[in-house]
Amino acid sequence: MSSTTNHDRRISVRTVVVVVLGLGALAVAGAVVLLPRLTEPSGAFLFDSPAVILAFVLAAALSELVSVPLMHGADKEDLTFFEIVTVAGLLVLDPEWAVVAPLVGLLLVQLVLRIPPVKAAFNLGSYSVATATSVVVYVVLVNGATPFSFRGIASLVVAMSLFTIINTLLLSAVLYAAEGVRPSALVRDVWGLSVLMTAGSIGVGAVGVAVAPVSPWLVPFTVMPAMSLWYAYRSSSSRAEERERNRHLVTLSGLLTDERPLAAMLDDAAQSIRAAFGAGRVQILLPSDGDLTTTFPASEGVVPVPVTRLPEGWASGVSVGLELGDGRRGVLLLGDVVGAKRVWAPKQSDEAVITTVAASLSSAVRSAERHAALVEESSKLKAVVENASDGIVVVAAGGRVRLWSPAMSRITGVDEGTASLADPAGLPQAVAAIVACADPDEPVIGRGPAESLSREVTFVRPDGDSRDVSVAVVRANSGGEPVAILTVHDVTAQARADRLKSDFVATISHELRTPITPIKGYAQLLLARGDAMTPERRRAAYELIADRADHLGRLVEDLLMASRASGTLGSRLTTSPQQHDVRTMVTTAVESFPSLAPRLVVEEPDGPLAVWCDSARSVQILSNLLSNAGKYAPGDSPIVLRVVPTEVGDTHVAIEVVDQGCGLSDTDRERVFERFYRVEDSMTMRTSGSGLGLYIARELASAMGGSLTVRSQPGKGSTFTLRLPRSEAAAQTSTPPAPPTAFARTA
């Protein structure tokens, strides 16, 4: 028996082969030395004439040429009639020649067939060991008896059994090294056939030899048992092959029906197809691998492919088309590589099976592609639901939540687990309020099932925050059951802004109507009863009308500016910053309050101090601060306007207005910059002031890159600090503190 393998794993195989070859050489040498000392079997059959020896050599060579392949898993074994020749040699030749002649024949045939050196070496070595050993054993056991006596035949049986066993063992050693095939598995596989072969070889060989002297013309007919033996080998081996192939095809069909990623499935399928049909290479090409229509034109069935169109390294190949749907085609290629001993081609009987396999493969690829598309689609949808900034809720019949997107958890503070609880009574208010929108009994505005209804819902989160959302409801059918799909948009900020706006509007309307009342009232009074009024009364009336009209005018200006500041009119406060000297602005502000002059103490630097600001706006702020100080600080207490000395690296200049009035409570201090907030002071009369002055002043300060802050203590007075930015260059200098001037600078 000789063996070939489809894989090249030379490393440990080499070692085994070398060992076997060595053993073989030893065995032959030993036999040649030993045999002459032993008693030869008796009988007239022993020849050592050159012709006979040569005949045996040729016979051995020929026996190797007629072979039947037998598959061991992925390996192939070739069964030959070498054993028959060995048996005949044992019976006919001088024992030394019985060892050497068959081996010479074997060597010759390995050279003629150009068997790769490793395989040849193994075969030679293995057969050398087996032949030498069995010949020696035979001679020893026969011990001079005639070959056809009972002893003779018994010794023959033992010797040939040993021959088979040795070959099997050495084969299993090399298969183990090459494939990791366990010796026990191999033995189990081959023992039946081996027994058959041993018996058969003995039968054919011995009978042939026995018949030859009686009637040489009968010898050819002894071929008949050999033929039946040969057919037995062949059908056994083709059955074994068939079994192997079916095993691979079953594996393949398992692979094709599995739900696996396409690439992995194709790899495993290619392997199984290769093993099933014994091809050297298998490749599955899909449209994504390039344009196949030119290289592999469409055709029916299994078609040979010219070498030029085959992939690199292939020596031969056939192709089968794969129908992948939508007019797309793939190709299944089976072939062999350059350097293979025997070029693989599909057997006639295999072609139908290959075509069927191609059809199954096509349908498997189609399903895998569909599956991949579905997965991608579904993960796209999942990504949309997961990442949408609006919440998405799916509510089934009975108010049961089927889907609660991550955005919903963010908006409501309730996670999916809690929201999906079966018991509606256990749901947090946030969830219940939203889910209620899905109630099919709620009237739907619009026609048809696709029309959506939008509702405003307010709820309280588990952490206590209240939120407003707008919920749009669409009804749909999911897997036969009616569901409601809710899209939830957080409008809390908007709602809050709307509420603030309506509060603002309510306050403004009150503020505007109040001064109009005396204007209109006195105008009407003067018209109706002017002549009944004293001149003083009339004068007072005119003055009040003028004063209130003034106030109303200022109020309107302030409101416009406040609106601009809050962006409701669409434009922000515009400022035109330039470099200005702080002292100039201080002077201007002070000059607009001549009545305060006696109380005013101004502290400012001797030299110019540059700030980057809008001078008119800054003066407006300072004026507001001075005016407040005048209103809220009693009588003659001093009001200090101080420019705080700057250090190197100060980014801003601070201007303080300090009064010694009643000060601000904590609440007042927090709210004093709010729109319309007026500090309640029982001592002053709340007549003028829109409540917008400080709000506007702070917005202006911010718009110029500065700030307006207050420090105050009830009963101790207040300090308002305006900070204005310095220019880059100016920030590098510092100003020395100036001595406070006891008197205000006069105009």
Added chain:
Amino acid sequence: MPRILIVDDELTVRMLLRDVLEIEGYEVVEAEDGPEALALMAQQRPDLVLLDIMMPGMSGIDVLAQVRSDVALHDLPVVLLTAAGDDDTTWAGWTTGASLYLNKPFDHVNLLEWVERLLSEARTKQAV
């Protein structure tokens, strides 16, 4: 002469109302806020009250509620005179028992007519 109590936190409004009413010969007393008004009413019952709603602390509605629950004052004519014109406040005013609800700025003639009418109705009731 009928005595009218004016309740408003705005000085200019009080001045106007005083001038308007005194020229017609009415006697006018002023209060700046709710508590002061109630105190004055307790001291001496006025014949009519002109009551602002938006005042710091106690609102006009609260004052009205107090007046209506006071046995001595409950049928006192009270005119709500306010710059707040929203529906909720109007509703609150009517349901708390205002005799009349007027918006600011008011019409001079209209106000005087109503004051006259309310006073004569009250006189008639008292006479009965």
